[in-house]
Amino acid sequence: MIVGLATAAAQGQIAACADYMGVARSVATAADVPELLELHRRAPTDLVVVDLAFIGADPVMFTSTVRAQSPYTEVVLTGPISPFTASRAIASGTNALVCGLGTETDQLTASVARSIILTFPGAVRAAAAIPVQAMRPRPNRLTPREVQVLRAMSDGKxxxxxxxxxxxxxxxxxxxxxxxxxxxxxHDRAHAVAEAFRSRLIC
Structure with missing residues (x-):
């Protein structure tokens, strides 16, 4: 899996989140489109996740370029998108859209964390199998209001x-x-969402 993230802070959050869920070796981050395409050219991956702002161009062109390098790669786009552009992106081969309501780093990392969980069927099991994680005490019970806030965070709000x-x-x-x-x-939203899914606090 390759994740396109424009800022070092966002890259760090996703790298930490992937490590936390036990899939660090399967997740690489790229700082720009040329780097992402080069990573994908050298080692075609099963999944590419990018923010629409990261692409900086027509998502149709981006998806076509990635799929030309490897027709079996799935492409997931995150961020706000118009219905017209979304339909064109899906028609061009985009496999999924994780649409937030803005472009804030928290919204993007929450969306990508959710994508990791949804696209790596064994991610939750892998995280639970890590010895350090296995020894952690079960999270204290959250209040109904805290669960509501956590669920909203998982939606990138x-x-x-x-x-x-x-x-x-x-x-x-x-x-x-x-x-x-x-x-x-x-300590941050990405980890909170990952832990919530891992512990079955939300689904």
Missing amino acids: SNAQIATELFLSIDTVKCHAKRLFRKLGV
Whole structure:
């Protein structure tokens, strides 16, 4: 799997998330399209996940280029996309769209973390099999509100969007996020989403 991420921070989050789920050796990150295509040319992968902003061009052209290098590679695009562009992308061979409501790093990494889980059938089992993870205590029980916040995070929603959806203040959402991070033993959204799926807290 190759993930296209424009910022070093996002690359670090995804690399850490992949490592956490036990699939680090199967996930590579690229900082731009030429690097991604070169990685894919040298070692064609089963899956390419990129943000639409990362591509910087027509997704149809990008998908066609990737599929020309390896017709069996699946392409997943993340980020906001118009219905017209989405239909063209799917028609060109894009296998899936993980559409967030914005282009914030948190939304992208949450979407990609979810893609890793959905496209690696053994990812959850692999993470559970890691000795270090196996020795971790079961996460403290989350409150119903914390589960709501976590579920919204898994959909790539920002704190402001979660606050609006749940009729809370942004500060209250941040407070819930800090508490659930502490209970799950994680430090960011990508890890929180991964742990939530691994522990079957959300599905």
